[in-house]
Each structure stands twice: as C-alpha cells, then as structure tokens.
Amino acid sequence: MDWTQFRLSEYAGVDNAVISQIERGVKKFFEPDLLLRLANALQLTTLERREFFLAASGLDNSQLVRQPSMGTATDTHHPGKILEKLLGILRQVRAPSFLNDVYGDVIAANTAVIRFFNIPASMIESAPHMPGGFNAMRMTFGNELVGRTHVSENWDAYAMSSMRSYRDSTLRYRAEPYFKYLMKTFRDPSKYPLFDRYWKRVSSVEQDKIMNSDTFEYDHESHGHIKYLTTGITTTTAFGELFLTTYLPLDNHTKDVFDGLLMDGGDSVIRLAPWPEKPMP
Structure with missing residues (x-):
C-alpha cells in the first residue's frame, strides 16, 4: 500500500496530527487503542502484528x-x-538447511541446499562485493534469475510465499540503516526486476499468515516434482533473531532427492554473510 498521512488517518480513524507526529518521530508513547487502529488499517497479518507491537x-x-x-x-x-x-546444529541436520538473520542475509548454509538451488560458485564469490549479495532475496528476485529458473512451475506462489516471509521477519527493522541500504538495491529494477512488484502485491493479500512455515510444491528444474515444508529454529539474541530453516520432505520422491543431495559432502557447511556486523560498502 502507498499511504499518505491523510489516507492512513482516514482508514485508521486517527487524527491526522497524530499520524504526522508518528512520522516525524515526535510521538514517543503509543496508546494500545492507537496501535490496534494502525495495525488494523495497515491490514497486517497475525505474524506482522506481533512484530509491529514488539517494535512499538x-x-x-x-x-x-x-x-x-x-x-x-x-x-x-x-x-x-x-x-x-x-x-x-546445521552440520548435523539431514536435509537442505540454512541460517539467516532478520534482514534475510544467509549467514551459513549446508552444501545440500546450495546444490538444491543450483547456485553457481560465481554468485557466491561475487556476494561480498555487492549490497545484499548474500541475501535470500537475491536468489529469489535478483537478475541472475536463479530462483525463477529453479521453479519451473508455480513460480508466482513460490515468490509470494518467499516475500511474505521476508516482510514478516523485517518489519521490526525497517527503520534501520542496513535495511534501507538493502531496499535501495532491491528496488532497482535493473538489478531486481520483480522485487518491488511482489513487495507491493503481498501487502494486499487477504489470506492471513499465522505460522512461520510454508509448504512448497513445484516442478524442480533438475529433480522433477517435489514437495516440502519449511520449518525452523528461532534463536533470540541481543542482535536480533536468527532463523535456522530446514526443508522437510513431504513425499518419498522428495525425500530421496534430499538424501541424494546430502551425499558426498552435502552436509558440509559454508559460512557466508557476516553477523552481527552489517557492513555497508
């Protein structure tokens, strides 16, 4: 949604002067009723509401x-x-897995998940030298089209689920300099041609999201029809949450695929994005 002060004031039933104070950072105390009105007007999902109230x-x-x-x-x-x-823990997990932070930067991944997405070595090698180079959004929406090539069917559903998860995890951090730094790149259509479209589309989805898990079913470019569930361990730290995400197979074929990816060093772990420091070159 592209909100103006007046439009948000009208939808939330809140005086325009109060909205102006919030936008300018003048208002320091947020009454429960005000927070509730804003969350309802912004049509936040259940998971987004939790992050919104924590931020407040x-x-x-x-x-x-x-x-x-x-x-x-x-x-x-x-x-x-x-x-x-x-x-x-990541070294012991017997499935494609990765560790990311609240900004979507992938801190580490096992070789199985890199093989699963057919991520080229050149993409990993170039990552430290560009904004968001290690970010999951690069794989899904970047102009290298790794995610688009990976999902040969049901791409739209895959992209929507990925973006919804990203919006949930970043909501509390959108005023941070590093998030703004990432968004400047993500909203560059020459580098991320599809990001802005899905960022806006997700905000208008009517279906609520109440679980931090997604089910994916699509035709993989190399492994045929696959079906899996994302599940994770959330670790709360003084520097923001960390999310260890694992792909759980939901049928025998996908299980066989994942088992094959783990063979010959697939359980080895590659260290990627820096954390908790967030350099902005």
Whole structure:
C-alpha cells in the first residue's frame, strides 16, 4: 500500500496530527487503542502484528533478552557462542538447511541446499562485493534469475510465499540503516526486476499468515516434482533473531532427492554473510 498521512488517518480513524507526529518521530508513547487502529488499517497479518507491537514497545533487541549478571547465565550477548552452537546444529541436520538473520542475509548454509538451488560458485564469490549479495532475496528476485529458473512451475506462489516471509521477519527493522541500504538495491529494477512488484502485491493479500512455515510444491528444474515444508529454529539474541530453516520432505520422491543431495559432502557447511556486523560498502 502507498499511504499518505491523510489516507492512513482516514482508514485508521486517527487524527491526522497524530499520524504526522508518528512520522516525524515526535510521538514517543503509543496508546494500545492507537496501535490496534494502525495495525488494523495497515491490514497486517497475525505474524506482522506481533512484530509491529514488539517494535512499538520502544525496546531494542539487547533489552528484550535476559540481562547478564552475577547470578544469571546467558549467551544472548555473545555472537561467537551463538554461531558456534547453531553451526554445530546445521552440520548435523539431514536435509537442505540454512541460517539467516532478520534482514534475510544467509549467514551459513549446508552444501545440500546450495546444490538444491543450483547456485553457481560465481554468485557466491561475487556476494561480498555487492549490497545484499548474500541475501535470500537475491536468489529469489535478483537478475541472475536463479530462483525463477529453479521453479519451473508455480513460480508466482513460490515468490509470494518467499516475500511474505521476508516482510514478516523485517518489519521490526525497517527503520534501520542496513535495511534501507538493502531496499535501495532491491528496488532497482535493473538489478531486481520483480522485487518491488511482489513487495507491493503481498501487502494486499487477504489470506492471513499465522505460522512461520510454508509448504512448497513445484516442478524442480533438475529433480522433477517435489514437495516440502519449511520449518525452523528461532534463536533470540541481543542482535536480533536468527532463523535456522530446514526443508522437510513431504513425499518419498522428495525425500530421496534430499538424501541424494546430502551425499558426498552435502552436509558440509559454508559460512557466508557476516553477523552481527552489517557492513555497508
């Protein structure tokens, strides 16, 4: 949706002066009724509403987690320990899997998932040298057309599901400089010809989303008809959530495909995007 102050004020039933204060960052306290009106007017999904209300709390990620003290133990402020634990899990998972952050940057992936999407080595090698190079949106919507080639049928449904997940995970972080940095690239039609179209389309979808999981069924370019479910482990840290996503096969053929991808080093893990630092070259 492309909102003006007046239009949002009208839809939400909120005085235009209040909307102006919010936009300028002047309003610091958000009454529950105001938040509810805004969430309803913006037609947020259930998952987006949760992120919206968390953002409105005014607390940053380092305040949302348990605070270290003499009497309590927590690893939430130690990125090295967090990554070590998650990478250890990733090495043991017997299915295509990857680890990403709230911005959609893929921090690590097993070789099986790279083989599954037929991601060329050149794409990984060039990633550190471009904005969003390690981002999942590049694979789905970038002009290399890796995602479009990968899904030879049901592309629209695949793209919509991918974009909805991206909008959910990024909602709390859209005012951050790094998100704006990514969006400047994603909205460049010469680099991401389909991104903006799906970003806008998803915001008008009537169907609610209540689970952080998607089912995909399509004809794969190399493996034929496949069907799988995405499931994940969410890790809460002082630097934002991390999501370890695994593809679970939903039929015997897909299981055989995934088992084959894991052979000959498919369970090895490749470290990709930096985290928690977010350089903006």
